[in-house]
Amino acid sequence: MDETLAEFIRRTILKIPMSEMMTILKAWDFLSENQLQTINFRQRKESLARDLLLLCQEKCASINDAALLDIICEDVDLFDMEEFKRSFKKILQRALKNVTVSFRDAEENAVWIRIAWGTQYARPNQYRPTFVVYYSQTPYAFTSSNRLKNIIPLLGQALTVASRHHRIVKMDLRSRHLDSLKAVVFKQYNQTFENYNSTAPLQERSLGLNINMDSRIIHENTVEKERVQRVTQETFGDCPLPQLEFAQYKLETKFKGGINGGILAEREEPLRCLIKFSSPHLLEALKSLAPAGIADAPLSPLLTCIPNKAMNYFKIRDK
Secondary structure, X not given: OOHHHHHHHHHHHHOOOHHHHHHHHHHHOOOOHHHXXXXXXXXXXXXXXXXXXXXXXXXXXXXXXXXXHHHHHHHHHOXXXXXXXXXXXXXXXXXXXXXXXXXXXXXXXXXXXXXXXXXXXXXOOOOOOEEEEEEOOOOOEEEOOOOOHHHHHHXXXXXXXXXXXXXXXXOOOXXXXXXXXXXXXXXXXXXXXXXXXOOOOOXXXXXXXXXXXXXXXXXXXXXXXXXHHHHHHHHHXXXXXXXXXXXXXXXXXXXXXXXXXXXXXXXXXXXXXXXXXXXXXHHHHHHHHOOOOOOOOOOOHHHHOHHHHOOOEEEEEOX
């Protein structure tokens, strides 16, 4: 592959929105599923383009292959946002006589939607609107909390029909920070261990050790702190983490005891427990637990899986 063709492919990849990268590459059908699985789609776009370009060079991409990728990207740009707005608004107004829908275009092919809900007999309540951010040609929409639970199915139906997707994905993920939600859902952050050098010794002064302490203890403490640091970096990565404020776990289990278990053994209903972790920046707080000596490393997968599973609401039941 000559430099001109390689540069054209690189620039074409760079203009693809990260939220649509995998969809477009699969539609291109030039790189195999196995090849795509070797790529880290959470890294920066420049690095991602470089890795994809290497695969294209290995497979000897031609000008026709590059042209096809460009055509697919142009097809993506043909999404009619105005048609989406008209369709979305019409669906809601047909279902509810009194509803106010407003739109504001945003960056990254997104549109902000403000909905003031009324009823058949009452005007829309402008003081308690619902806000929705929809990213074109994706099955994801981010909504503000709403006390009117009965409107959620209608909202989902309107988004599904207007966006021409088979369904809008419902996720057990909540945060006050839209950028963090986007980073988790669209895998726009890097949670992969890359830059930490596990062979680099920690400074003894950072350990707060007594200079008269036995050198063997100092060495053991240094090795352990290096291990904790390495495991923490491998688990959470080096880049800033998405800002989530809490994680909630609902546990259901039945008492597992002997014959003389008493009242609990006779109980048919499962025991229920709700555990909630909260912090202004939960993931960074979890990342600091082991290095601070508050928890063992590695942390439980139930805590570290939050970004990968794109969830901070969990239900855990007995198998």
